Amino acid sequence: MNAAIAQTGRVRAAVLCDWGGSRLRAFLDVAGRVTAQASGPGIARLGGQSPATVLQQTLAPWSAEADIEVVVLCGMAGSRTGLAEVPYLRAPADADTCWAAARAVRDGEWSVSILPGIQARNFRDAADVMRGEETQIFGALQLQAALAQGRRMLVLPGTHSKWVEVRDGRIARLQTYLTGELFDLLSTQSSLLRLGGAAGADEDAFEIGVRNAARHDLAASLFETRSAQLVEDRSAGWARAFLSGLLIGAEVRSMLETPNVPGGELTLIGDPQLTRRYQRALRLFDVPGQSLDGDVCVLAGLRAAAHHFRKES
Amino acid sequence: MNAAIAQTGRVRAAVLCDWGGSRLRAFLDVAGRVTAQASGPGIARLGGQSPATVLQQTLAPWSAEADIEVVVLCGMAGSRTGLAEVPYLRAPADADTCWAAARAVRDGEWSVSILPGIQARNFRDAADVMRGEETQIFGALQLQAALAQGRRMLVLPGTHSKWVEVRDGRIARLQTYLTGELFDLLSTQSSLLRLGGAAGADEDAFEIGVRNAARHDLAASLFETRSAQLVEDRSAGWARAFLSGLLIGAEVRSMLETPNVPGGELTLIGDPQLTRRYQRALRLFDVPGQSLDGDVCVLAGLRAAAHHFRKES
Structure with a gap:
């Protein structure tokens, strides 16, 4: 008999949720495999509903088919406007410290564990924070044990791109x-x-933007996106790709010029289309990088957390 | 008898208009003095009306009381979406070249002269453009003859801040x-x-932002505006002033680090509240600056242009 089938005859499952500002993504996990997925609005897009109501509605259909032993949430779910605030955990912090700092709440029939974000100093000694990316990172460390050895730089591109030592x-x-x-x-x-010119991608323009960012500061270059269209007949598609190259190039250059950042291969974690774009920019700076799929990493992290909470209970 | 009174008994006047993206400002000028003002929507805010209609409606009340000999427009009035497109004049260009490149159009009873913008290379040898600021600059040169001697740097802060040699x-x-x-x-x-914290100005935060920009690149610092509120209990007012300091500081630093920019005193031209803010930032970089009122400068420039067109006709 399958170990995941409880005495009731129903499967024993964990619900793993990545609940960011723009989207809730929930996975029904049975013995380490995702058997169903659901989605809902992000914490910044609840439209007046309470987070608890949204979570109930999203997960309700699964209650009928599985014994949900644990629900794990990461991301903005633990922010001030989330399901329940979980204070930032101070760096340095490993996975076990992070799971131990989770906040447990009862939500109807379920035991819900909300993971904390992490607060750290940035490379200029100012305060910086993340919520959600820590779970992707601890997932990546599960998937590639070598990442947990020595000093490593991980890059999580996105709305707010995180460079993490x-x-x-x-x-x-x-x-x-x-x-x-x-x-x-x-x-x-x-x-x-x-300006209303032609759209369409222009991959040369992306590289021109990255190379521009390698030579000039961002403030000085942004307006060239507009003047190239006004007086050099560049299309809107060209300008869009150029702007993308400028911004990603400025980010990469900024980190490469920062003192005391570990060298060697970077590990990019995120949406494959986006990490490919970053890889192209990194190549222009002669920086080696590998890419991991962000969805795979966050699932691995949430699964490790769920494993921890099951052992606890 | 006053020379401005024509044989009809009505005063002879020029209409001087600064017509930018967000606002039309029109001045009735009689013998070098503004006797009436009017305003209307900017070229980017016409709400479906034609520029010609807006201009007619704004100036119509003055037709009854004055002989309008010339109407001079500067700014976005000469852009693709303006009253009539006037191609950018290529730098180097002085005031007379600029007036000579104006486009004359008839608009009902009036002879309207639209001044061109100027297209130049920036300090990184990319294309750059202005529309309207050239008129303020030529006005400033009328007001301070010394500015027309040797190499001078003029700064016109605003939505799009222009540094002009x-x-x-x-x-x-x-x-x-x-x-x-x-x-x-x-x-x-x-x-x-x-994040919804307390508002209110915080002048210390502005200076902290400028000093931050002097040390770190803009891309690396922007997020500190948010993290300072999240983990260091800074108010929204603090964060807003910090952000203003970061952005103005990044602009000033960028130009000061650019090779081949003339040194010496900068001349700031613009809204007095804004030029004061720039003066504060410049002091933190130990750069001397004087300020001229942008309204006074644009009027001086438009008046010089009107004088040129009257002589012509």
């Missing part, structure tokens, strides 16, 4: 770049791309 | 920074200031 399996320092959010704002709301 | 009275090079637009986007639309 891991020392012997502990998150030690982190630096956030606003790259994804800046690109969204500048490409949809600013005067830089409001 | 004037050589012997000619606009030679220019560099645009997106500072004002970035501040508007980041302070109203981004995650940096959406």
Whole structure:
């Protein structure tokens, strides 16, 4: 008889949730395999509903088919506006410390564990924070044991791109770049791309943007996105790719110029399309990098956390 | 009898208009004095009306009381979406070249002259453009003859901040920074200031932002606006002033680090509240600066242009 089938005849399962600002993604996990998925609104997009209601509605269909032993949440679920606030855990912190700092709440029939974010110094000794990325990182360390040895740099590109130093399996320092959010704002709301030219991708323009960022500071270069269209007949598609290259290039250059950042191969964790873009930028700076799928990593991290909470109970 | 009174008994006047993206400002000028003012929507805010209609409606009340000999427009009025497109004039260009490149159009009873913008190389040899600022600059040169001698740096802060090198009275090079637009986007639309803390100004925070920009690159520092609120209990007012300091500081540092920019005293031209803010930032970089009122400068420039067109006709 399958070990995952309880005496009731129903399967024993964990629910693993990555609940960020823009999206809730929930996975029904049975004996280490995802058997169902669901999604819901992010913490910043609840539209007046309470987080508890959204969670109930999203997970309710699974109650009928499985014994849900544990529900694990990471990300903005633990922020002030989330299901319940979990204070940031101070770096340095490894996976076990992170799971131990989770906040347990009862939500109806379920025992819900909300993972903390992590607060660390950045590479300029200012405060920095993450919520959710720590779970991807601890997942990556599960998948590649070598990442937990020595000093490693992990990069998690996205709305808020995180560069994280891991020392012997502990998150030690982190630096956030606003790259994804800046690109969204500048490409949809600013005067830089409001000229109405032809759209379409232009991969040369991305590289031109990265090379520009390698030579000049970001503030000085942004307006070239507009003037290239006004007086050099560049298309809106060209300008969009150029802007993407400028912003990603400025991020990469900024970290490479920062003192005391560990060298060697970078590990990119995220959406494969986005990590490919970062890999292209890194190649122009002659920096080696490997990529891991962010979804795979966050599942591995949530699964490790669920394993911890099951042992506890 | 006053020379401005024509034989009809009505005064002879010029209409001087600064028509930018966000606002039309019109001045009725009689013998070098403004006797009435009017305003209307900017070229980017016409709400479906034609520029010609807006101009007619704004100026119509003055037709009854004055003989309008000339109407001079500067700014976005000459852009693709303006009253009539006037191609950018290529730098180097002095005031007379600029007036000579104006486009004359008839608009009902009036002879309207639209001034061109200027296209130049920036200090990194990329294309850059201005529309409207050239008129303020040529006005400043009318007001302070010394500015037309040798190599001078003029700074016109605003939505798109312009740093302009004037050589012997000619606009030679220019560099645009997106500072004002970035501040508007980041302070109203981004995650940096959406945490809902206390508002209010904090002048210390502005200086902290400028000093931060002097040490670190802009990309690396922006997120500190958010993390300072999340983990260091800074108010939204603090964060807003910090962000303003970061952006203005990044602009100033960028130009000071650019090779071949003329040294010496900078001349700031703009809204007095804004030029004061830039003066504070410049002091932290030990750079001397004087300020001129942007409204006074643009009027002086438009008046000089009107004088040129009257002589012509």
